[in-house]
Amino acid sequence: MPEFLTQIEPVKQQALAQLSAAGDLGALEQTRVSFLGSHGKFTALLKQLGTLSKEERPMAGKALNAAKVELESALADRLSLLESRACEPKESTDFTLPGRRRVLGKFHPLTQVTEDIVRSFRKIGFAVADGPEVEDEYHCFNALNTPPDHPARDTQDTFYLFARGDRGAEDGESLLLRTHTSSVQIRVMEKQAPPVRIIVPGRVYRRDNADATHNPTFHQVEGLYVDRRVTVGDLKGTVEFVFKELMGPETRIRFRPHYFSYTEPSFEIDFSSALTRKMGKAWLEIAGCGMVHPQVLENVGYDSEEWSGWAFGFGIERIAMIRYGINNIRLFYENDVRLLRQF
Amino acid sequence: MKVTFNWLKQYVDFSWAPEELAERLTMLGIEVEGMEKLGGQFEGIVVAQVMTCDRHPNADKLSVCRVNDGTTERQIVCGAHNFKVGDKVPLILPGRTLPTKPGEAPLTIKVGRIRGIESQGMMCSPQELGLPGEVEGLLILREDAKVGQRFAEYLGQKEADVLYDLEITPNRPDLNSIIGIAREIGALTGNPLKLPEIKLPEAGQAIQGRVAVEIADRELCPRYTARLIRGIKIAPSPDWLKTALEKIGIRSISNVVDVTNYVMMEVGQPLHAFDFNLLEKAPGDAHPAIVVRRAAEGEKFMTLDGQERTLTDPMLLIADKTKPIALAGVMGGHNSEINLETTDVLIESAYFKPQSIRATSKKLELRTESSYRFERGCDVGICDWASRRAAQLILQTAGGELARGLVDAYPQPVERKQITLRHHKVNELLGIELAPEQIENYLSQLGLKAASRKPRPVGAEAAAPAPVSFVIPTFRVDLKREVDLIEEVVRLHGVEKIPSTPPRGAVGFNPYDSVHDQLAEARRMLTGLGLFEAQGQTLVSDAAAKLAGAEPLVPLTNPLSSDMNVLRPSLLPGLLDALRHNLSRKNGDVALFELGRVFAASATSTKGSGVGQETPGVGETRRVAIALTGNRQPLFWSGADREAKFDLYDLKGLIEEFFEQFGIRGVTYSRRADSTPLFIESATIQLGKFYLGQFGQLLPALRKEYDLADAALLAELDLDVLLARRNTTKSFKPLGSFPPIRRDVAMVLPEATTHEAILQVVKQSKLAHLESVELFDVFRGKNVPAGQKSMAYAFTYRSPERTLTDAEVNAAHQDLVAHFKQRLGAAIRE
Known part of the structure; x- marks a missing residue:
């Protein structure tokens, strides 16, 4: 296996691990930037693709693409999860608490x-x-x-x-x-x-x-x-x-x-x-x-x-x-x- | 009017129990307001003698006695041991009830078996009878007690009776007497009235030549009779007389006075007894004279209650030739009243004009049993009978010798009224079919005699009975026309026998009908806005009334107090009272409205859809007022503004929403430059040239005076103008379906620039597609110079026909912003 291909899997694994470890939307964004941002680790691999030989390029491109799809899918899943988690109430509602009343007056x-x-x-x-x-x-x-x-x-x-x-x-x-x-x-x-x-x-x-x-x-x-x-x-x-x-x-x-x-x-x-x-x-x-x-x-x-x-x-x-x-x-x-x- | 069961029974027979009598009288129109049993708690208890006493075969502690109750021998099972054969004891008969102690259920004695032996009654202990006594066992009576005697009689108690308190309506003065009530019972039962027989000795000297009667004012005194009894002895009344009066709440004074009162209660004719020897004759006259005359203006007179009274013309006086001796029909004089030395009595039985007695009594604030009867109208025909009855009873109770005959000054005897009744009118008004004979029978039972049959009107059906003319007895002063006879028929027939007919007939109309609905609509809107409806007093103090404005007040001539001496010129004083009351009860948060009338002294009042009617001198208008104080929101447990208090913008918001919902558009608000007697800050509200009202914040000094904790906001609107000016037309406006474009502007403006001024600029800019302008922020402080404020508006542009482009909106908006800069000196914040 060419040396380049062997670099993909560890970065992907590292990215997947960090994505799934991201506890909130901020951490997730950081992880995204650190791998998929313009200076991200995975983006760096993509940038290397141009430096590869013609023979290596199709295979490497295919592998990189598969990894990217996987990462983006993981990112989307994690995002969706964290987003819905963010929408969850901070504390559960006590339905026995009195509500904000609107007053309706009455006839004498x-x-x-x-x-x-x-x-x-x-x-x-x-x-x-x-x-x-x-x-x-x-x-x-x-x-x-x-x-x-x-x-x-x-x-x-x-x-x-x-x-x-x-x-x-x-x-x-x-x-x-x-x-x-x-x-x-x-x-x-x-x-x-x-x-x-x-x-x-x-x-x-x-x-x-x-x-x-x-x-x-x-x-x-x-x-x-x-x-x-x-x-x-x-x-x-x-x-x-x-x-x-x-x-x-x-x-x-x-x-x-x-x-x-x-x-x-x-x-x-x-x-x-x-x-x-x-x-x-x-x-x-x-x-x-x-x-x-x-x-x-x-x-x-x-x-x-x-x-x-x-x-x-x-x-x-x-x-x-x-x-x-x-x-x-x-x-x-x-x-x-x-x-x-x-x- | 108080009457007793037994007293009534003297004049008419009836078989009703006391409760049924009460029911019958009430349904006859004589409402029994109270009913009280007098004595009688020992009913059915008799003195009995123990004849034999043996051991109970089945119980050691009981004995079986044979007891004589005066009519028969009864077997009684008894548990007491303190008696012996031959003793006399109280015995309660089966079916009778022991005296009930307060809070206990009544105990009725029955024939029963006690341990297998029948017992036909019960021998009583003092405790069982509610009598004091430490005896263990039966109450043993004195040896001389009469077997069979009523136990109450043995105790020396009066016979049982029932006292009724009757409400006599003012039209029926004849019912202010026992005989009057008895007459009604007679009419109902068909039983005849039993009047006491009066036979007077004819032996004495004639009254003529002893006293004369001169009536100076025949209109005020149509009849005056006098009788004379000499040689009487004033003494306490005999028991029967004392008891009769005391039962109905009249204090016994002496035999002669009691007799006059007795006859007044008996037949309704007030009498007066003078000490004849205290009458003075004019020099040269052979005998004294009674003069019935009007008082001189300012004439002084001491009534027998010891009060000196200043009289005015035309109060009616009874006088002798030298001095007044009685205030006619009201009260006798101190100078001629019956006293312990009195030996000769002159009995007055007269008829005075009701209006005269009423005026005198009212003016002197002196109400007596006598004035009460005269002012309602006595029976001019009964004067002589009442006088004879009094003479009879005085002779009986005080002795003496009656002068023969009477002086009867009755210059113009009244003619008996006649009223014609058409039978069909009875049935038409009552909605039933009564036979002519039945109708006539009811009336004749009341003592109305059919005088003559009128010829049948021309064209009337042959079968129709001819109208009948009834002669009205003088005691029935209330019967004046046909419909009064119809009422008598329905009273005797019983209104309960008239079947109810379901609602039917014309559909009603009145111009006010729709106004009522509009008022209800206003109420609904205001309650929907969170306000509770209040109802204030119409009568307020002039001090509070003056707070509300300068309109001339309408004072009462006869107020009950200075707290309530004028008609409210505004609803606000009442609402302030309501705020004060609530605060005093620790209800700190109050939001009220009231819808009601206010009054102003003037020759004109607002018309239109308003109250619509006016009484000259006082204008009545409808207003609606609002009062707010305390917290804006109901208590909540979170949020920064949960403690926010009501302020003027809350009130204004309510007013704006109410106007919009009620259909009032184009209102302007003008700030008043100065405070008013009510407000520290306030505004007037106009609709074009029409004044709609005002609102503002209560002066701090008044807030303190009314003990209010927080600011109070008050508004008052002229509801009549609102009703007249409201526009309730509703028509559909298409809902814009093209997208709106919004542009916000924040600008720094001088403090004095009003929202209204900004809206004016917007209006004058005549922007083609501007849909709405909304103020969303007003800010003072950081980055805004002192004396200026920042105001932020959202402008929404929309076309009903197409989607607007950013470019055209921007162009329009730039124009607007330029106007703000130019016209208002606005600095736009970017």
């Missing part, structure tokens, strides 16, 4: 309850309506069949406002904060010919000292339906539908005769469910309702012989408190993030 619990109520009413064809929170005596009381000296006004202690305007307090048209969403009944009926089918969520105000069940600001929902031949049976049917939607299908509803100046006959609504039983009560009062008083219809210019209707209203806080077991109304207005996160 009162908004959630309001939306649930609105959703149930909309299912049965109600439109949402709205009206001002600053009202006049007429829309809040007089038009609702509650004249100024009416004893029913005692139960609704009212906040009055100092305000400028062409109708001052002097002529009995003082401004006030609405004590109920029922004022919107009048606002809507004044503008809209019957039939009317609306639901009115909103803030209302009563001059009660704040305690566990009272806040001067709270929310109500009013429902009003005026059409031809609307009956007490219709009222019952809708109320039952809505409360079953809200409080669960096993909810039972009871109507009791009561008194509101703007409905006649009037009823209070009690409900009974697992929630009330948990509170140790067979029935829990939840809402007031009744057939729209003909005087109210007449006050907005409707013909009370042709049109009849029902209205009902309830407190959203009360529903939320019962539903979620919240025992203090003030929690709703403190906006403690621990509470907001819970619902």
Whole structure:
């Protein structure tokens, strides 16, 4: 064997050994450069090929080429191995560690309850309506069949406002904060010919000292339906539908005769469910309702012989408190993030 | 209104147990708010005598006794040994329950076999009865105890009764009396009302010639009656009277006063008793006179509670010719009240105009059982009956001699109202079919008499019953029109018997409907951005309100406190309160928004898609506000910026993303030159000529005042303007499919050069294929001279039609860079 050929095998073996010994991509690159780089040992052998005789050259070329292919293949294998090793995590992931959380905010619990109520009413064809929170005596009381000296006004202690305007307090048209969403009944009926089918969520105000069940600001929902031949049976049917939607299908509803100046006959609504039983009560009062008083219809210019209707209203806080077991109304207005996160 | 079971039973028969009565009253519209058993814990326990006592055949420690319970002899197995034959002991009969101690389950005694021998009841120890006593074994009763006597009676306890606390609605003043409630029970059961029979002696001297009554204001006092009893003796009331009043929570005072209270509770008519001898007559008059007149402005009067009160016209007074003696319908006078020396009594039974009593009572802040009844409306027809009833009971309890007859000043007796009922209206409103007879029957059970049948309206179906006119008793002040009669029908028929009809009818419409959805959409976006929704108080303090701006505030005339004396002009004071609350609870990281109304005193309010309605004098607008404080990210356990706090750019980013999602484009932000009462640094937000709102960083002084640990960032936007200006049109823009080419530029600029100024230059350069400009670095410090900053932008070029060449992009980009140098004095960093 010519002397040149004998030089190939040891360099190749040395290169293969170093390639397989290279522990990382840097070491591998060094090895590559030291053998296959322009000044590398194997490259030096290649460079010698030109110095060989014509006879020696084919054989040597063949041998060198085979060795080169082998080395490059070994290099590629090693590279691939080391590359994939480099991609491996430095330490394994602890899948029980908490991740980087993105925060999704939440609707206020009162908004959630309001939306649930609105959703149930909309299912049965109600439109949402709205009206001002600053009202006049007429829309809040007089038009609702509650004249100024009416004893029913005692139960609704009212906040009055100092305000400028062409109708001052002097002529009995003082401004006030609405004590109920029922004022919107009048606002809507004044503008809209019957039939009317609306639901009115909103803030209302009563001059009660704040305690566990009272806040001067709270929310109500009013429902009003005026059409031809609307009956007490219709009222019952809708109320039952809505409360079953809200409080669960096993909810039972009871109507009791009561008194509101703007409905006649009037009823209070009690409900009974697992929630009330948990509170140790067979029935829990939840809402007031009744057939729209003909005087109210007449006050907005409707013909009370042709049109009849029902209205009902309830407190959203009360529903939320019962539903979620919240025992203090003030929690709703403190906006403690621990509470907001819970619902 | 408090009533007791036994008292009701005096006026009407019913067979309901106490619980059922409560249920029936509630379903009739008289809500039972409370129910309390009085006495009665020894129900079913009687005095019994041991007749024989033998050893139990199967148990050494037990005996088998024969015991007489007054009606029969029973066999009782007993374990006690402290008694002998002939002893009297308490015996509980089978089916009865031992007095229950708090927290224990009730124990009901049954007939049972004890070791093979039947035992028909149980002889009781003091412990078993809940009575004190150290006795080992049975309670041995006194020898004189009557066999068969109720054990409660043996103990001298009152009969068992049940106290009901009833909620009486303001429309039904007639129910503020025992008889009123009994009447309702009668209507429900069909049983007649049993009114006490009143027979008064006719022998005495006539009242005429002893006292006169002059009504000066007939409108405020339509009727005034007086009766006179002489020679009575004031003394404590007899037991029955004391007990009756005490059960319903009225303190017993003396026989005469108690009788007036008793009759008021019985029939609902407030009465007043004057010491007749304290009435003075005018000089020259033969006898004293009662004058019903309006108070003079500023007139002073001492009511019997010892308070001197300053009266105003038209408060109504009862007076004699020289002085006022009672505040009509509200409270008697100190100068004429019944006292221990009283011998002659004048009984007032009158009717006063409800509005007058209500106004007086409200103005003087003096509420009494009497004013409560008068202001709701008493029965003008009952004055005489009530007066006779009081006379009867005074004679019975205090003796004396009744002057014959009464003075009844009743210048214009009221006519009884009549209300016409059309039967079909009942059924139309209730949604059921009631027979005409049934409807009329319900009403007649309530004491409404059918007066006349109206002729059938022309064209009405022949079968339709003719409308009926009902005469309304004077005590039913609430019945005013047809629908009120319909309510009576449904009360007696029972609303539970009306079948529910499934929702049906018109589909609703209201312009607000879509606004509601848009508000919900805004809420959803804001929660999606990591904010929690808050709900603040509408009522805030004027001090806090003033922080938010200079708009004229809307103050309350009757605030509850100075903390809540104006309507919020902004949502920010409320959010600051929420931050403070959270920090006080150690919730350091808070990101909230609120969507709500604010109020400003003005003659106009924002219209458009906004609140849409306004009350003159106060403008209502919707706003959305955001508040941030504390850590930007939820706690994480790694990373250099994990402790980073919220800053103004977090807030601005939220606002920008919200605007984009909500469809608000072309917004400009202008830095305010100075701090405001709220912000140390802030900007206003405009959309063209429309003011959208402001945002900024809270003043350090306020941050301290609100006890906040970190910087607080606040924003408030006018939601009504956003609703009106949002553009929600959506249309497809083709997605560029040719490759983009990016060129980065970093340049050193004077500190005062704004991002906005750079964008202006870019805009004015009108580069054909520029797709986007993004700022990716702002740097100050090493290699950047003081007073300057380095800003790095990425420019992306792309054509929708072809692949751009490097050359054309380079050319365009060179132009742009030249503009930066020229216009902004930028030094390009290579």
